[in-house]
Amino acid sequence: MRDRQLPESVYNWTSVVGVAVAVASFCIIVLLLLIDAFVDATTAYLGLLTFIVLPIFVCLGLVLIAVGMLIERRRLQRGAHGHFRPELNIDLRNSRHRRAVAIFTGVTGVFLMATAVGSYNAYQETESVEFCGAICHVMHPEFTAYQSSPHAHVSCAECHIGAGAGWYVQSKLSGAYQVYSVLAEKYPRPIPTPVHNLRPARETCEHCHWPDQFFGARMMVNQHFLGDEQNTPHPISLLLKVGGPASSRSGSAARPHDSGDEGIHWHVSEANRIDYAATDDRRLDIAWVKLTDELGQTKEWTLDGEPVDQEVLDGSELRTMDCIDCHNRPSHNYRSPTKLVNQAIADGRIDRRLPFIKREAVTCLDDEYETTSEALSSIDEHLRTFYADEYPEVVEDQASMLDAAIASVQGIFQQSLFPEMKVTWRDYPDHVGHSESIGCFRCHGSDLTTAAGEQISKDCSMCHSILAQGSGPGADSIAPSGLVFEHPVDIYGEELETNCTECHEGGAEIY
Ligand code: HEC
Ligand code: HEC
Ligand code: HEC
Ligand code: HEC
Ligand code: HEC
Ligand code: HEC
Numbered sequence: 134m135r136d137r138q139l140p141e142s143v144y145n146w147t148s149v150v151g152v153a154v155a156v157a158s159f160c161i162i163v164l165l166l167l168i169d170a171f172v173d174a175t176t177a178y179l180g181l182l183t184f185i186v187l188p189i190f191v192c193l194g195l196v197l198i199a200v201g202m203l204i205e206r207r208r209l210q211r212g213a214h215g216h217f218r219p220e221l222n223i224d225l226r227n228s229r230h231r232r233a234v235a236i237f238t239g240v241t242g243v244f245l246m247a248t249a250v251g252s253y254n255a256y257q258e259t260e261s262v263e264f265c266g267a268i269c270h271v272m273h274p275e276f277t278a279y280q281s282s283p284h285a286h287v288s289c290a291e292c293h294i295g296a297g298a299g300w301y302v303q304s305k306l307s308g309a310y311q312v313y314s315v316l317a318e319k320y321p322r323p324i325p326t327p328v329h330n331l332r333p334a335r336e337t338c339e340h341c342h343w344p345d346q347f348f349g350a351r352m353m354v355n356q357h358f359l360g361d362e363q364n365t366p367h368p369i370s371l372l373l374k375v376g377g378p379a380s381s382r383s384g385s386a387a388r389p390h391d392s393g394d395e396g397i398h399w400h401v402s403e404a405n406r407i408d409y410a411a412t413d414d415r416r417l418d419i420a421w422v423k424l425t426d427e428l429g430q431t432k433e434w435t436l437d438g439e440p441v442d443q444e445v446l447d448g449s450e451l452r453t454m455d456c457i458d459c460h461n462r463p464s465h466n467y468r469s470p471t472k473l474v475n476q477a478i479a480d481g482r483i484d485r486r487l488p489f490i491k492r493e494a495v496t497c498l499d500d501e502y503e504t505t506s507e508a509l510s511s512i513d514e515h516l517r518t519f520y521a522d523e524y525p526e527v528v529e530d531q532a533s534m535l536d537a538a539i540a541s542v543q544g545i546f547q548q549s550l551f552p553e554m555k556v557t558w559r560d561y562p563d564h565v566g567h568s569e570s571i572g573c574f575r576c577h578g579s580d581l582t583t584a585a586g587e588q589i590s591k592d593c594s595m596c597h598s599i600l601a602q603g604s605g606p607g608a609d610s611i612a613p614s615g616l617v618f619e620h621p622v623d624i625y626g627e628e629l630e631t632n633c634t635e636c637h638e639g640g641a642e643i644y
Pocket of ligand 3: 565
């Protein structure tokens, strides 16, 4: 018999194959690590291969070795070689045993270290933005919107998982199911929102933002252009009463509350708790709201002040209001064609001198398309045909202006609409505001009243003051005390009576 340095039972085909698989995978991992260290721009797929796929093969190899050894040992015990071997008999005076022990300890040590480094990296990898956003193509819309959001440098996991082992395990379990449903093409399109098992926002958002830090007011300047031939500009400047400590009050007479906290973030101040019941899956239809203040006093609003049916409550989702009941799109905000075209005209990416460009751009963005490539060619065709028919001189004299506008409109489509995943801004309404989706007006000014008939206020100066509006004379002087809203086109006072969303929804109905 040859002088074998390893246990007899290793010498079988299964184990040999196992060794080959494990060693080969391990060598590839080392090689990829070297590439990763020396080459700057490697792809996300490399990490997936290095830290997740190959380690699985290393483990598979090790399992094969063990299985092979077990089978071989059984065979040996049954007397294939005619002699019985004791279970374990290590004699350190025997140089063959010494060598075997040394090899075993060395290999185990290296393996354990590699496992530690590997699992840390696997952990990092599955938490990485590339893993969640780029590799998983289903997330393409979320990832695209995320990249142009104020949170583009906050990792997906910081909002979706947060700190602590419990949520980590929970998210990996549901993540495993998600990977399966993607592979099996079982996932719904668009991905449903809201995320019903999202971690409570106060545990994630408040890592970086905490209510004490909100202060005073925030100025917002929104650019608008009408759908007329001149694309008439109509900017609106608002001062949003974000809220803060009592000392920094910005004179809002309409406020129903006079406790220390005020303004929009009053909803999430330590002193209050607002519970509500939504009867639909998307939390848009609210049937019951209850406020509990710092003294424990409560106030309830129900539909038309009628006592709320227990059956309705049982069938509803009950929530305590937190950040995402308003900021539900902090990172994946699919803006409407109206907003994006307004912005592109304001930035000069679309030239305002092109007649009716606001109206036409919104119209062709908000059409039905099966695929992105179909949309891009239709947009090109729509705009060229429109100008060729209506304004042939534009096609002749301002061809490059038109080309640039077409490219910008196509760019807007690619950034905000995803026909393959059936994602549009309509499927993911933004709850901050009220002009294109119902947002604040789910409660404020809705049919919810107290038993005494008191509404949740919709007073136009409670949440903001309008500092400047329109492009008429005097529009550039700011009115610190606030203006009465004047609708850009005369709609006979409807803007104060009817919710903006009855007419506006960001698409082609009103440009
Ligand atoms: C700033 C926090 C934040 C970050 C960062 C973030 N998300 Fe989200 N995500 C949210 C919130 C909030 C929701 C919606 C919750 C709701 O309405 O229930 C959401 C919803 C989603 C949804 C469900 C569909 C939808 O749009 O409502 C997916 C899928 C998703 N996120 C994926 C990702 C991916 C992938 C990344 C990283 C590229 C990421 N998220 C980064 C906060 C975040
Ligand atoms: C890891 C830190 C971090 C986490 C977690 C985080 N944010 Fe932010 N957030 C930021 C940073 C950084 C900014 C950008 C500040 C800036 O641009 O001035 C920001 C900006 C914002 C803004 C202002 C956006 C604007 O239009 O300027 C809002 C609103 C916001 N975050 C809400 C949230 C919500 C809601 C959550 C939880 C779902 C959250 N954030 C989680 C770091 C974070
Ligand atoms: C009642 C709705 C509502 C709730 C609840 C809410 N916010 Fe806001 N928040 C707003 C509005 C409206 C603004 C101003 C508009 C904007 O910045 O988009 C704002 C602004 C902000 C800003 C930007 C502030 C600035 O001055 O630039 C941050 C950051 C923020 N919120 C984080 C949070 C966090 C974190 C929570 C949860 C603890 C939260 N908000 C809860 C409605 C809300
Ligand atoms: C789930 C219901 C609900 C939603 C959604 C909601 N609110 Fe409120 N809000 C309330 C209730 C209830 C009150 C207290 C009304 C009262 O006591 O008369 C309130 C009060 C306020 C106040 C007065 C706070 C103070 O200083 O006393 C402001 C400002 C406000 N909300 C802004 C907003 C804004 C902005 C949004 C949308 C981004 C919004 N709310 C969305 C329920 C809601
Ligand atoms: C419950 C709070 C609340 C009330 C009440 C309220 N608004 Fe607003 N409004 C907001 C918020 C929040 C925004 C900012 C939305 C955003 O971030 O884009 C806004 C934005 C606006 C804008 C700018 C829209 C744009 O796209 O430029 C106008 C105009 C406006 N509101 C008019 C009104 C009028 C008129 C009323 C009274 C009928 C009113 N608002 C009542 C919260 C409120
Ligand atoms: C009865 C229907 C109706 C209601 C209600 C209404 N609007 Fe309008 N809105 C219009 C029409 C029609 C136009 C003109 C479209 C055009 O020529 O661009 C318009 C145009 C606008 C524009 C300029 C175009 C743009 O979007 O860039 C703004 C801003 C606007 N409305 C804000 C509001 C706000 C805020 C509210 C709620 C307070 C509101 N509207 C309520 C019908 C309405």
